[in-house]
Amino acid sequence: MAYDYTPYLDEVERELRDLLAVREEAVAPLYQMMQYHLGWLDARFRPVEAPRGKRLRPLLCLLACEAVGGDWRQAVPAASAIELLHNFSLLHDDIEDRSETRRHRPTVWSLWGVPQGINTGDAMWAVSRLAMLRLAERGYDAETILRAIRRLDEACVELCTGQYLDLAFEQAEMISLEEYERMIAGKTAALLSASVAIGAILGGATDAVVEAYAGFGHELGLAFQIVDDILGIWGDPTVTGKSTASDILERKKALPALYALHWERKRGRNDLAALYAKPSLSVEDIPQVLLLLERAGAEEYARSQARNHHQRSLQYLQATQIHHPAQDALRDLSYSLVERVF
């Protein structure tokens, strides 16, 4: 029987709504823009049921807390803080990538402009900080709260370094596969790792167990990002919420393209490199790009990389030596993230 995530998701949703409730009329639209981004309001600030994202990071946090023997309900403020932090980064990413659509809806900056978009992201991060401090009301001692905060703050720095590399790589003709992994370690794996580690900390785990969970989250994050790269090229737009092969048109340094570029270089070819060197790519170029990716075996390579990282994440999970239904749920959750491409 599939694990029922509803109680966790409901509690997080309740906490998030309380954190982002309008408490002062003068600044209501700031909070309403955040609520819009989270899928609770439409663009005219009327209640709506829009896609909300998977709430993956809060689930990882709460399940880890429970798996190590903690009461997951006490950790809800941290899970909510993590979700807000993740969404702050999405708000800014959308501006940085000029993405006009997220989860099938116009992005905040495309509706209210870049200045308000930047500031709405900043505000969401600020509220995320206050969410962490609510752990004090759940009975955690100051030492434990600071440990959790430190983990999250270190992940924030990593997030920014990953984003820096992602933006810098757009200008680079070629990057190595190591550079790619460094980039996604910051952009994606750091926060997933922190989510599980914070759950374990708040559940009262030993340092060794916390580190094993952090390793699980890190490897899972790498696998997850590679899966995302694969779906960005071959995914179904009605599922991903992005236009077909948008990552190709933007010539992102996603793993499949990167691998194909390296594959060509080794063989003295430069068909894909020549296409990627054009001032811009059009929809007509996509079939050719797909053919070149296929010739290099890029999809297969990326899949195998995702599978390797997922396998390593499961080894970390096993190293915790914990047996608990929530632990099984963590493993199931990890499969659900990667099986989309297996």
Add this chain to the structure above:
Amino acid sequence: MAYDYTPYLDEVERELRDLLAVREEAVAPLYQMMQYHLGWLDARFRPVEAPRGKRLRPLLCLLACEAVGGDWRQAVPAASAIELLHNFSLLHDDIEDRSETRRHRPTVWSLWGVPQGINTGDAMWAVSRLAMLRLAERGYDAETILRAIRRLDEACVELCTGQYLDLAFEQAEMISLEEYERMIAGKTAALLSASVAIGAILGGATDAVVEAYAGFGHELGLAFQIVDDILGIWGDPTVTGKSTASDILERKKALPALYALHWERKRGRNDLAALYAKPSLSVEDIPQVLLLLERAGAEEYARSQARNHHQRSLQYLQATQIHHPAQDALRDLSYSLVERVF
């Protein structure tokens, strides 16, 4: 004899440089862009001595710590965190206001683009968080650190609400003087208030004394912003680092203009309102705007408002009933901020 701020400034500078040191070659430029913003590097990342800002907030923090009997050296990580937080907000403000110059130099976004500009701001905030956590190495207990963190995090939310209002008011035809004060309370006063309050907390002050210092910082912040508004119109460009009357050209809802608009409305006039309703203002319009501001007595009004808030800040300072050279320095510092227009 004037108080010597050098030891404070030197310690903060040392801490900031340590916090922003390049520790990983792959992401060096991210840290170098932050160092550029702080005036340590030029645009090609060569060491330089550029204007660095007044470091006002760290000074307020450290002096408050000392005035209440604490060892200011222990509070240096918090003072540094506050300065980084302030500079994060400048990095984002510059993008939101499309300002190409700050402290007589090109802004980060104008050199490296909006995406890297946003992310560099985010990174500076993230490093600011880690700076706060360094208080643990200075011997503070977790409870005290959390109290300081809470104060700073609440100021962050206020900062974002103030910035939201500032941006929203750009579109508004008219705002009330109360709305103006709410805006600058968030945009400027919140962080100044937190700076002094955090210093007092880290110096071991009682709650009542902490609140009195918070009130001092709040009122000083209001006075400081009004002074800034005055200088934005009548200030010397070689001192302010902005072009002459740039706030007029941008039709900012600064206090003098706002007061003049209200003054006109009460008298059934709309000369300034008509000018401000034009699609854009040019340098040729400036003399006319200055005449209309003078007719309304806008400069005098703004000066008196700044003076009132400064007086109230001094009353808060007196309410602490503290006598200490650092307390005198706080008072002197407050005068130095407002006397530029007295």
